[in-house]
Amino acid sequence: MTTLPGRPNTALLVVDVQQGVVAGAHDRDGVIANINTLVAKARAEKVPVIWVQHSDDDLPQGSPDWQYVFELVRRDTEPLVHKRYGDSFEQTDLEAVLAEHRVGRLVVTGAQTDMCIRSTLHGALVRGYDATLVTDAHTTEDLSAYGAPPPHQVIAHTNLYWRFQSAPGRQAGTVRTVEVEFAVAG
Template sequence: MTTLPDRPHTALLVIDVQIGVVATAHDRDRVLANIVSLVDRARSQEAPVVWVQHSDDDELKRGSEAWEYVPELAERREGEAVVHKTYRDSFEDTDLERRLAERGVGHLVVAGSATDFCVRSTIHGALTRGYDVTLVSDAHTTEDLSEYGAPTPDKVIAHMNLYWAGQRAPGRTAATVTTADVVFGQR
């Protein structure tokens, strides 16, 4: 029930699954396998796949090896949008909104990294902009920042899934589902 008029389509939004972002991510291989599965399913159901790629002046310099998408997801198809960002929210100072509007997208299925930074900021940004947002509970990850006082990654991920499953906004839906339960198409 997106609040965006004439936006019946669902897109897969893959956030920051870059070599330098997921190098030490929690449960990396299982999460990447789930994201690969989601990309394959979206393509087979003709749902748009939108790739988000973060850069900064420190560890993710544009064009560096760390900035590149992981090899498991390196093959993007012609026509699949790539959105370059420098803020945690994938909508901030990018062309993401325009690209989604062009594709008639009002519902986002979200996977990627990092759960507690770019994923969280983007799903909030999407919901406040009128999108329905489904977080794929077993297809997002983060690194261990517990030495800085954060919970361990498994707890960060579990909390995000619990928190997002209960999120509400007028005229929009928020949900969490597993990779196996994701459905693309019109809403």
């Protein structure tokens, strides 16, 4: 139900599952396994898989920590979006990639929950996209030393509040990996 005309398709967005980003992440292996399941399902259903890769002063492009985790393998035919801000749309070619594939609905996975995932979800919704968060396919590190709740609580809270997000003519929501449907009902 996107507000973007002529955009009936769905894409799987894999955000920042990079060596240095998820090295100490909560349930790292389980989240990566779920993302792999979703990537395989998207490929089987010919749904675009779009990879997003962050860089900044602490995560220099080309460094070992900047590389995607070894467990996830991007195909050369799958778009790769490079970003420097939390929101995957900010100063990137993500919108052009999505327009090329006529995508109006995003299924979002990756890291970090309390940074790039939240920013990208909100960025998608305000730009007219439907945005579904996969509850067991995103993660974050422990930032409780800085006053944040423990990672499992950050993830649970994000899942809770995104489940109830909405905007005129757009849908948000959450699903578990096993519940993901790339085809839009109705």
